[in-house]
Amino acid sequence: MGLRDDLERFREVGEQRREDLADFIQYGELGSGRPDQINIPVKIVSLPEFEYDQRDQGGVGQGEDGTPQPGQPVGQPQPQPGDDDGDGDEPGDEGGEHEYYEMDPEEFAEELDEELGLDLEPKGKRVIEEKEGPFTDLTRTGPDSTLDFERMFKEGLKRKLAMDFDEEFLKELCKVEGITPRDVFEWARGENIPVSMAWIEEAYSDVSEPERGTWGSISEVEANVERESVQQQIRREGIRHVPFRREDERYRYPEIIEEKEKNVVVVNIRDVSGSMREKKRELVERTFTPLDWYLQGKYDNAEFVYIAHDAEAWAVERDDFFGIRSGGGTKISSAYDLAAELLEEYPWSDWNRYVFAAGDSENSSNDTEERVIPMMEQIPANLHAYVETQPSGNAINATHAEELERHFGTDADDVAIAYVNDADDVTDAIYEILSTESESDE
Structure with missing residues (x-):
């Protein structure tokens, strides 16, 4: 086996040491990449290389000044400027070296499909081109x-x-x-x-x-x-x-084939009220970020809308979405009112729609039954989903997810309810959401 074969082998080992996709979603640093590039840590395997001892200026038999004569004992070489003087770090002082495996959303979506057994097939809506297909249709007149x-x-x-x-x-x-x-x-x-x-x-x-x-x-x-x-x-x-x-x-005469662009708008809604503490916010990020990457990889054109809410709702940028925290109460319907308004720019006839909401299931009295459920039924979407994050278990007044589940049932093909109590639940929640969408046409 030659050096070139060794190098290829080391590269293969390095790729195999890339962090498992499910583990990365549950425990990795999701914010290390960009929206269009996912960086998955890889433990570096050092590649073999030649190293030369710069202290030896001569060679055996060259007879340069200072070299031993035949028969003279050869002692240890004297330290040269720049040599290690022993004052460096002890073994184990530094952490393992890492680099990143760069993955685009398309590759991420393919691997997540394989990892979780998903088979989401995006629907094309907006017609961008009409072209002639095979001559399969018949008419009574023609050349x-x-x-x-x-x-x-x-x-x-x-x-x-x-x-x-x-x-x-x-x-x-x-x-x-x-x-x-x-x-x-x-x-x-x-x-x-x-x-x-x-x-x-x-x-x-x-x-x-x-x-x-x-x-x-x-x-x-x-x-x-x-x-x-x-x-x-x-x-x-x-x-x-x-x-x-x-x-x-x-x-x-030729069949007319419509080329449709697969467009999607994803509305991400997050409760930022005082009860949404750090651990809850982290679980929302671990669930929503892979969902965004996945849908971006699946569709030709993906746009994202981010809505934060306490008792009121407002649109935010993605960079601010996961870090905001307020001290107010909670009224989830305010976010759906704003979502319905913002979705007017994305007609249902041209755009696929996903509306994902997350929080700790705490909501103001009767708001879920009287306002949220009717709004979810009124807003056309491929899928509505709610993710409950309660690291310590359900609070007494955390009933929003249960009310949704009780109303829509567990077999609805356009509403998904997922529960995330810790990082181990994230991939299950993602599967529950992405596998719920009906395969039938609108």
């Missing part, structure tokens, strides 16, 4: 070059099979003693043979006098003359004539 001859031939062949009959057999029936054209016609109708009375009358008139009475009865003809089906006749003679008709003509 000759687009005539669907294969279809027309099949229609003509079906007609031939339905209309043709064994002419020779009917001509033999006309030779039965005492039979009339009407008798032959009635027999043919009983056999579902598509023959006209005019044809039978013409065939009957063509029978010569010596041939009349050749057969004593129709039964005698059936017993002695073999009948031939149209399929047998075609196999024997081939297709001499296919009865095409104007109504069989169909012309192919």
Whole structure:
């Protein structure tokens, strides 16, 4: 194995030492990257390299001044300027060296799909281009070059099979003693043979006098003359004539394919009231940040709206969203009122929508039932989600998530409720949210 192989092996080991995605979401530093770039820590594996001892200026046998002569004992080399004088750090003084594995949102979404077993397929809404597809549609008119001859031939062949009959057999029936054209016609109708009375009358008139009475009865003809089906006749003679008709003509024209851009707007709502202490805020960040990365990676165009609220709501920038804390009370409906207003800029016909809210489930009296639930039902969205963060367990008045769950049930395909009591619950909450969205079209 050469040096190049060694280097490749070390690089592979380094990539394998990248922090597991689920562990990174639960315990890693989520704020170390940018919105369009996720930085996942990698424990550095030092690559092999050559190192030269700069103290030796000569070499064996060079005879430079100061070098030992043959037979002289060789002592320890004297320290040179810049050598380690022993005053440096002791082993173990420094932490392990880290770098970062840079991952864009698209790769993050792919890996999270694999990690959690997700299969979210974004819907395209806004039509950005119409183009011609394959010539699969049919019309009654068009240029000759687009005539669907294969279809027309099949229609003509079906007609031939339905209309043709064994002419020779009917001509033999006309030779039965005492039979009339009407008798032959009635027999043919009983056999579902598509023959006209005019044809039978013409065939009957063509029978010569010596041939009349050749057969004593129709039964005698059936017993002695073999009948031939149209399929047998075609196999024997081939297709001499296919009865095409104007109504069989169909012309192919291209299917119009709409190219749709997959647009999404994500509304992130966070309770910033006095009860939302540091640990609760951290759990919101650990849940919402991967959700943002994931949806940004899944959609062509993703925009994010951040709303903070206590008893009132206001829009904030992402950099401020996870750090804000107020001392006021809590009225969750104020955030949904503002969300409905801001979403007017993102029409439901053109944009996919996700409305994610998080808090400790504490809310002002009756606000959940009287205001929040009706607003959630009125705001069209792919998914509404609420994440309860209660590190110490439910508080007595933390009932918002329970009320939502009681109203919408646990099987709703557009409402998800998740509970995050510590970092271990984060990936489960993310799965619960992202796996809830219905796969059916709007």
